[in-house]
Amino acid sequence: MACKRAKHGSCSVFGCTNEHRSIFLVPSSELRKKQWVNCIYSGNAPTQLPKVLYVCAKHFTDDRFLNLGQYRAGLAERLKIKSGSVPTLLGSATNLGQASTSSACIQLPLSRDVACQTDHLETHTVGTQLSLKTLRRHFISEGVQAKVSCKDFGVGTSNADPLCLSSTPLKRPPKRPRLDLDEQLEDSSLVEASKGQDSTYDPAYSITASLDSTLQSEHSSTPTHNSKKYIVYENCIMELFNVCPVCTRACDVRTQRLGTFLSVKQRCLHCTFRRHWNSQPILGSVPSGNLHLSAAVYLSGASFIQIEKVFKAMKLQLFRYETFRRHARAFIEPAVLHHWKVTQNVNLQWLRQAEKVIVGGDMRADSPGYSAKYGSYTMMDLHTNTVVDIQLVQSNEVGGSCHMEKEGLARSLALLESRGVNLDCIVTDRHPQVQKFLRERNITHYYDVWHMAKGISKKLEAISKQKDCEKLQKWMKSINNHIYWTAAGSTSEPERVAKWTAILNHVRDVHTHEDPLYPKCEHAIRKTTDKSKWLQADTLAFNKLEKLLTNKRTLKDVAKLSPHHQTSSWEAFHAIILRFAPKNVVFPFIGMLCRLYLAAMHYNENANRPQAETEEGVPLFKISFPKARKGECSVKPQKTQPTFGYVADMMDLIFEKVFVNPTPYTDALLAIPVPEDLSAQYEKPDKEEVIASFVSRFKREAV
Known part of the structure; x- marks a missing residue:
C-alpha cells in the first residue's frame, strides 16, 4: 500500500513535538511487516493500530522522495514520496537545510522495499557549489514558483530552525524581468524592444533589457x-x-x-x-x-x-x-567636455581673485611644416604650473596653418578677459604675429629664454663648423648659459642688453666693460694657462660671433627676455599630448579637442607631484643621456608615480549621470562649432571615374 499525503494530522512518532508542515499517511501493515512499530513507539506500541499512521517528512531518508532536489531549489511546492516508503529515522527536531548528523537522530534498521529497489542517488558538484538563494536569483520555472524559507532537506536536531514543510500554498515571489536576445551569435545585432531611444542608438551595441x-x-x-x-x-x-x-x-x-x-x-x-x-x-x-x-x-x-x-x-x-x-x-566625449569645463571654471575663479597673473602661451601643430591641420594653443598659469585653457584651431578657419597661433592666442585672451582675469604679463615665443598682436593690445610681453637659446645655439653650431671658426665649439655651452643668466639677473631691458653684450669682451679675456650698467664681470678673475681658448678681436670667428650676438633683432629680443618664468612646462605638456593624440593619427575635430582636454587634466593632476624618496627619506634621482647633449649625462629628480583621479571621476560621471540622462551633456557638446573638413572646398569626384582612370606607373603605354 502506497504512502499518501495527508492534509491534516500530527506525527505519530513518539517524542516528535515539532511543528509539522508535511505529513504522510503510512499503512500500519507495512510498519508491522518490517517490525518498525516498536521502534516508532519506543517499545510501547499499542495492541490496536489505525489503518494508517501520520508520519512527518523528517523521519524519511532523502532517497524516499521523488522531487527533493526541486523542492530544495524552490521549484516544487510540495514533497512527493515514493510508493511503499516507510519511516526509518527517529529523532527530535530537524531542519531541511541541515544534514542528519546529530547524535540525537537514530537510524532505524534499514531494508529495501520490493517496490523501490533503488539506492540513494549520489550527487557531486562540477566547478562550483550553488546555494539555494543563488539558484532562486538566476532562474525561473515554468511550474509553480514558491518562496521557500528552508535551505536544504534532511534530518537534524537543530532547535533554532524547526522543520519547515507545509501543505499550505506559499506566496509566490514576483518574477524578475528576463533579458531576451536574438538567436544570433558573434557580432550579430540584437533587437531593441525598449522605447524612447535617442539618436545615438544603434543595434550593433545595444540589447533588449527590461531587467530591473x-x-x-x-x-x-x-x-x-x-x-x-x-x-x-x-x-x-x-x-x-x-x-x-x-x-x-x-x-x-x-x-x-x-x-x-x-x-x-x-x-x-x-x-x-x-x-x-x-x-x-x-x-x-x-x-x-x-x-x-x-x-x-x-x-x-x-x-x-x-x-x-x-x-x-x-x-x-x-x-x-x-x-x-x-x-x-x-x-564619453560629453563627459570629458563637462568635466573639463567644471575644472576650468575652478581654475579661472582662482585666477580672478589673484592680483597679478603671469601666463604663458604656445601652440602645438599636429604635423611639422606648413601642412598642419590642427593647431592647439595652450594657455598656462606659470605661477601654479596649471593649464587654464586650450584652444583648437583648424587651418581652414584662418586661411592657413601659419595664422593658427595668433587665432588661438586671441581666443584664449578673450576667455580670460570675459572671466575677469587681470593679466600682469604673458610669456610666449618670438612669433612675429604674436608680437604685433600683443603690442597693439598694450599687453606686457616677454620672450621665453629656451626658444631664444635654441635658435642661437643652432646658428652658432653652424658657424663653428666653418673654416677658422672651430674655437667657437668651446664657447657654445658658456654662451647658452649666459643667455639664462642675463634673463634671470636683470631688472630692466637696458641692463639685459648690457649684460648680454659683455660676452664679447669675456671671450677675449677682457672682464671690464664700457657700459655703466654693467662695468665689470661679477665672477672672480682667474689666470688661465690655456690661452688658446680665448678669441682675438681681428679673427673671422670673433667677427661672425659679434655679428650674430649684436644684430638688431637679437638685441631687441634679449631686452624682452622673461625674468620670471620660462616655458619649459609647455614642452612637458606637449609631450603629454603625444600620449593622447599622436601626430601620426588623424582625429576628428571633437575627438582631437577631447583628447587635448584629457592631456590637460592629466598634466594638472601630476605636474606638481613631489620628489620620490626611499624608506629612509633619501631623495631619489635618475640619470639620463639627452640627445641634445650628445653623450653628456644629466641628473633629474625622480618624482612619485602619477595618479589618475580624473579618470575615476569621469567614470563616475559617465555611469551615474551621463548615461542616465545624456541630453544636457550632448547638447553642450553639439553647441561647439565644428569647422568643415579641409576637403569640403573641393568638389567630390565620382568614385567610379577615379577608379577607371587609375593606371599603374609601371604599366603605362610607351610614348
Missing part, C-alpha cells in the same frame, strides 16, 4: 564600473552550466555574445530547471562591460586599434570600432 536596475547591484553597494573584473576562459564558464544543479544531468546550454558580453541560457531536459545568466550587468540597453572598456580606452589615451590587436592575439572577444565610436559620441 535594482537587480544589477542588489547585494553590493559597489557601483558596477568599480567592481573587479577577471579574464575567464569559455570552457571554465561552461563547466558551471553543463550539469543541472537539481538532478545533476546534462543540460541544453546556449550562448550568445555581443562584444565582451556573454549570455548563457541553461535548460534541463529532465526537470523544469532553467537559468539565464549574463556575464555583465545591463545598463539600459548597453552591456556595462562594453561601455566600460570603451571609456577606459578613451580616457587613458590608448588606441582602440592597438587594443583590438591585443585582444585578437589573446582571443579575447571585443566589439567593433563602430561601437567604440558610438560610445564615444554618446557618453
